[in-house]
Amino acid sequence: MVGLEVLDWIVIGVYFLVLFGIAVWVIKKRKNNTEDYFLAGRNAGWFVVGASIFASNIGSEHVVGLAGTGAASGMPMAHFELHAWIVLLLGWVFLPFYARSGVFTMPEFLERRFNSTARWFLSIISLVGYVITKVSVSVYAGGVVIEALTGVNFWTGAVITVVITGLYTVLGGMRAVIYTEALQTIVLILGSGAVTFIGLYQIGGWGELREIAGNAHFDMWRPVTDPDFPWTGLLFGGTIVGIWYWCTDQYIVQRTLTAKNINVGLKGSIFGAYLKLTPVFIFLLPGIIAYAMTKTGQLELESSDQALPTMMAALLPTGIKGVAAAGLLAALMSSLASVFNSCSTLFTVDIYKKIRPESSEKQLVTVGRIATLIVVMLGIAWIPVMANISGVLYEYLQSVQSYIAPPITVVFLLGIFWKRINSTGALATLIGGFLLGMSRLVLELNKEKLTGFLHTWATMNFLHFCILLFVLCLIICIVVSLLTAKPEQKRLDGLTYGTLSEEDKASNKNRYDIKDVILSVVLIGFIILILSYFTG
Known part of the structure; x- marks a missing residue:
């Protein structure tokens, strides 16, 4: 075994016992219907909602890729x-629009706002996106982490991750996912925080770290001409991807739809937002510490993606x-469980149920479980392709998301x-934007053979490409809409800001209190301070 001793295995064993204890408790309480299986009965509290948002997001791309x-x-x-x-x-x-409409999925919301074709298309795009990003990345990272910690073969580790996670996800559904994620959030922050503190101590403190790593490693604001991380791309392209991911993607939004009501969902979102600040310090910073330790000879890395597990094995x-x-x-x-459940929800509710509306609740739950297994196998098959797109896991994930996000962001924002x-x-926006984004992905895999415009299209910084694609999608959506008939007013009631009833407006005002406002303002203040500090 690499790095782990008997006491460590006991700790890990206790963790798994508690985890499966929670899963068994949840499975016993479950009801065999779709609302319980896919949305935990819409009865979750703000702590569970916020922890689930955080744990769903903090997956392999952080454990392996961000570090x-x-x-x-x-x-x-x-x-x-x-x-x-x-x-x-x-x-x-x-959230108020999603919750009022009573939908299970984001494609279902698009059907309410537009039509059933938009629902079908977003369902398929989302499932393809999950396979080539979240599922494959999570499985890959599971193999990397287990191999680094235990010496177990990469593929064996990847399969172990899938089997253990799939077991309680398939049996317990969304209720098992969100309650186990509440535990996982606590363990994750404690464990990764320990790596940061001990790593800082070993390197000699914050000042020593900055001196050894150099100012360039602490600068968030790279020039516009930077080939990898231009500040324009990070600020504007990153925001486009962020709105898609946090506000329109089934993977995250499904967590807030489990809340007891809109007010609880809002409080859960605020709590999740505070937790979202921690990865800079418990994942990204340990990566910089690992880089500094390689310069001082305290650590050896075979690849940058092994920074965090290697530090754990060497230092703790x-x-x-x-x-x-x-x-x-x-x-x-937690990341894998979330995407499993989201995939099964999308396929079952948006595709299978549309084809076979007479299906019973029990049949739909069974189909959701089968869909999970198929998505896992497709994700594993995609792993070898990932290596041809980017050598660093986090960059791979962000680049592919930058090709998928713009058309969906445009449609939800304007909608x-x-x-x-x-x-x-x-x-027109969903189809056109998806084809343009996928053309970039295909050409990027063959960029060495290209010249001229196609070479530029394939090699442009992925975040600048995201901005360009967003602008093109905006033009498509506005021009096509203005050249065709206005939507029916009856379809729009309560689904846009311009069609809210007086009752809806009054409900909006009553769903928050002064604490929610203050906490939100304070959070934005923290973000501005961090952006101001890390300037090289």
């Missing part, structure tokens, strides 16, 4: 971790190492804020 990016490139990708302000947008702006004392290992496994499993947008414009 790896910190080691290789430093702080620029912290911009994505400061999207906590966008999590606030979910609670304050988007027995027992604490077990907590940290459990934290990493918690992150992997909610402008009642003139119609189904023809929305569908």
Whole structure:
């Protein structure tokens, strides 16, 4: 075994016993219907909602990829971790529309706002996106972490991660996912926080770290001409991806839909936003510490993606190492469990139920479980392709998301804020934007053979490409909508800001209190301070 001792395995064993104890307790309480299986009966409290949002987000791309990016490139990708302000947008702006419409999924909301074709298309895009990003990345990272910690073969570790996570996800559904994620959030922050503090101590403190790593590693604001992380791309392209991910993606929004009511959902979003600030310090910073330790000879890295598990194995004392290992496994499993449940929800509710509306609740739950297994196998098959797109896991994830996000962001933003947008414009945007984004992905895999415009299209910085694609999608959506008939007013009632009833407006005002406002303002203040400090 690499690094882990008997006490560490005992700690990990206790963690798994508690985890499965929670899962068994939840499974016994479950009801065999779709609302319970996919949305936990819409009865979750704010702590569980916020912890689930955080744990779903903090997955393999952080455990392996974000720390790896910190080691290789430093702080620029912290911009994505400061999207906590966008999590606030979910609670304050988007959630009221989703909750009032009573939908299970985001494609279902598009059907209410536009038509059934838009629902079909977003369902398929989302499932493809989950396979080539979240599922494959999570499985890959599970193999990397288990191999680094235990010496177990990469593929064996990946399969172990899938089997353990799939077991309680398939049996317990969304209720099992969100309640186990509440535990996983606590273990994750404690374990990864220990790596940061002990790493800082070993390197000689904050001042010594900055001196050894150099100012460039602490600069979030790279020049516009920077080939990897231009500040324009991070600020504007990152925001486009962030709105898609935090405010329109089934993977995250499904957590808020489990809340008892809109007010609880808002409070959960605010709590999740505060938790979202921690990855800069418990994942990205350890990556920078690992980079500094390689310069001082205290650590050796085979690849930047192994920064965090290698630090754990080399630095942490027995027992604490077990907590940290459990934290990493918690992150992997929570992310994987979330995407499993989201995939099964999308396929079952948006595709299978539309084809076979007469299906019983029990049949739909069974189909959801089968869909999970199929998505897992497709994700595993995609892993070898990932290596041809980016050598650093976090950059791979962000680049592919940058090709998927713009058309969906445009359709949801304009769909909610402008009642003139119609189904023809929305569908043209979803199809056109998806084809343009996928053309970039295909050409990027063959960029060495290209010249001229196609080479530029394939090699343009992925975040600048995201901005360009967003602008193109805006033009498509607005022009096509204005050139075609206005949408029916009756379809829009309560689904856009321009069609809210007086009752809806009064409900909006009553769903928050002064504490929610103060906490949101304070959070934005923290983000501004972090952005101001890390300037090289």
